[in-house]
Amino acid sequence: MSSPVRVRFAPSPTGNLHVGGARTALFNWLFARHHGGVFILRIEDTDLERSQEAYTRAILDGLRWLGLDWDEGPEVGGPHGPYFQTQREGLYREAVERLLREGKLYHCFCTAETLETMRQDQAERKVAIKYDGRCRALGRAEVERRIATGEKFVLRLRCPEGESVEWEDLTKGRLSFTSDLLDDLVVVKSDGMPTYNFAVVVDDVGMKITHVIRGEDHISNTPKQILLYRAMEAPLPRFAHIPMILGKDRARLSKRHGATSVIEYEKMGFDPEAFRNYLALLGWAPEDHTQELLSREELFARFTLDRVSSHGAIFDLDKLTWMNAEYIKRFSPATLLARLRPWLAQIPGFPGGFDDAALAKMAGLYRERVKTYNEILTMADWFFIEPATFDAKGLEKAAKIGGARALLAKLIDRLQTAGEFTEGPLEGLVRSFAEAEGRKFGDVVHLCRLGLSGRTATPGLFEVMAVLGRERTLARLGRFLTSCPA
Numbered sequence: 001m002s003s004p005v006r007v008r009f010a011p012s013p014t015g016n017l018h019v020g021g022a023r024t025a026l027f028n029w030l031f032a033r034h035h036g037g038v039f040i041l042r043i044e045d046t047d048l049e050r051s052q053e054a055y056t057r058a059i060l061d062g063l064r065w066l067g068l069d070w071d072e073g074p075e076v077g078g079p080h081g082p083y084f085q086t087q088r089e090g091l092y093r094e095a096v097e098r099l100l101r102e103g104k105l106y107h108c109f110c111t112a113e114t115l116e117t118m119r120q121d122q123a124e125r126k127v128a129i130k131y132d133g134r135c136r137a138l139g140r141a142e143v144e145r146r147i148a149t150g151e152k153f154v155l156r157l158r159c160p161e162g163e164s165v166e167w168e169d170l171t172k173g174r175l176s177f178t179s180d181l182l183d184d185l186v187v188v189k190s191d192g193m194p195t196y197n198f199a200v201v202v203d204d205v206g207m208k209i210t211h212v213i214r215g216e217d218h219i220s221n222t223p224k225q226i227l228l229y230r231a232m233e234a235p236l237p238r239f240a241h242i243p244m245i246l247g248k249d250r251a252r253l254s255k256r257h258g259a260t261s262v263i264e265y266e267k268m269g270f271d272p273e274a275f276r277n278y279l280a281l282l283g284w285a286p287e288d289h290t291q292e293l294l295s296r297e298e299l300f301a302r303f304t305l306d307r308v309s310s311h312g313a314i315f316d317l318d319k320l321t322w323m324n325a326e327y328i329k330r331f332s333p334a335t336l337l338a339r340l341r342p343w344l345a346q347i348p349g350f351p352g353g354f355d356d357a358a359l360a361k362m363a364g365l366y367r368e369r370v371k372t373y374n375e376i377l378t379m380a381d382w383f384f385i386e387p388a389t390f391d392a393k394g395l396e397k398a399a400k401i402g403g404a405r406a407l408l409a410k411l412i413d414r415l416q417t418a419g420e421f422t423e424g425p426l427e428g429l430v431r432s433f434a435e436a437e438g439r440k441f442g443d444v445v446h447l448c449r450l451g452l453s454g455r456t457a458t459p460g461l462f463e464v465m466a467v468l469g470r471e472r473t474l475a476r477l478g479r480f481l482t483s484c485p486a
């Protein structure tokens with residue numbers, strides 16, 4: 001590629017980071033990293049009514065959560081700033097002045113009512129609905145007089161007639177429009193603010209963007225923007241319009257399908273790397289598409305736009321959950337503990353006197369059991385909060401054992417003198433104890449598990465005992481004696 005790749009993610013801070021936005025950011029980031037290029041973050045906050053600082057923060061946080069680092073943009077700066085559109089007014093003004101000087105823009109004084117009447121009339125006559133260009137020919141003197149009287153105006157681009165506007169889209173192939181269907185685009189609104197299409201082009205030119213990678217919902221903007229590039233005599237970037245993210249019913253992903261903002265997935269306990277991996281596969285696949293678990297480096301190496309699909313990609317929560325579980329299974333106990341810690345910290349009583357080695361061991365017990373981090377809250381809380389009640393069915397089962405309490409008391413005695421308090425020896429001890437007592441091994445295990453956790457299902461009992469340690473194990477079993485059926 002001749003000039004160094006420069007791409008951007010340009011969110012409007014009018015909401016939290018959406019799954020679709022995150023995927024657009026990800027594709028830009030991967031493309032930049034694949035080519036050793038530059039990934040720019042630009043905040044498009046010209047819609048003053050809907051933009052909020054808190055959303056900018058949320059977008060930055062969301063991108064950071066996903067591990068997407070930007071080379072130029074808010075909080076990191078760069079040579080083509082500022083990176084907030086509201087701070088770039090001077091640049092838009094300069095561009096407007098130049099285009100005005102070159103006669104490429106004109107003042108339009110048409111009021112909202114005039115435009116409405118025009119539309120109705122066109123609709124009745126069944127002709128294309130667009131601005132009819134009636135202010136194009138106003139003379140300079142008239143324009144100046146009307147401005148002086150305080151009449152409101154917008155600035156429009158003179159749209160050429162009969163020109164074809166086409167481009168080779170890197171994901172959609174050749175796309176072509178005729179300029180006849182395009183309006184004389186408003187470039188500056190009556191409040192003096194640049195329009196979206198104009199600001200984007202001024203910024204993309206100013207920031208030397210080489211590839212515009214964005215959602216296909218922007219395809220209709222692209223011909224308008226191309227006319228602006230032509231007016232500004234600026235080189236065209238390449239465009240790649242990526243497919244929309246759809247729900248299972250193939251309608252565009254919306255609240256109706258479930259969570260749509262990235263932060264909600266963080267709150268549901270998804271791992272950022274797994275989530276990023278899943279997002280990467282929404283509309284893209286590596287050549288060997290049987291490999292779905294892809295590290296950051298593998299994604300960098302393999303991401304190319306020619307492997308982006310031109311069809312919508314279906315967001316499948318089950319698949320995402322599966323992938324998350326696959327990531328969790330592959331973490332070392334120490335890594336898993338690091339990821340789980342913010343969740344564990346929500347459990348009252350955490351860390352409950354456990355040191356990091358014991359906590360890592362405990363985390364390891366859940367590697368194959370939790371699919372999302374939030375599950376740990378209800379699955380492992382009993383490590384930190386000694387059970388005060390015991391599962392009713394578990395107690396019923398204990399009652400059927402017969403002489404459970406005496407049996408347990410004997411086991412407690414036996415455990416007091418146990419040598420090493422680790423899985424292997426503990427299992428050996430319980431097995432020989434059950435045999436010597438003429439009891440079923442499973443019954444003894446059941447009693448212990450119920451006493452230690454209050455539950456009938458936990459990770460392997462002997463691993464649990466090893467994590468709890470001798471003191472806690474004996475104390476819990478001792479206290480269970482009063483609730484244990486006799």
Ligand code: GLU
Binds near residue numbers: 012214
């Ligand atoms: N600010 C636009 C949006 O939020 C994106 C503009 C672009 O990518 O060209 O959809």
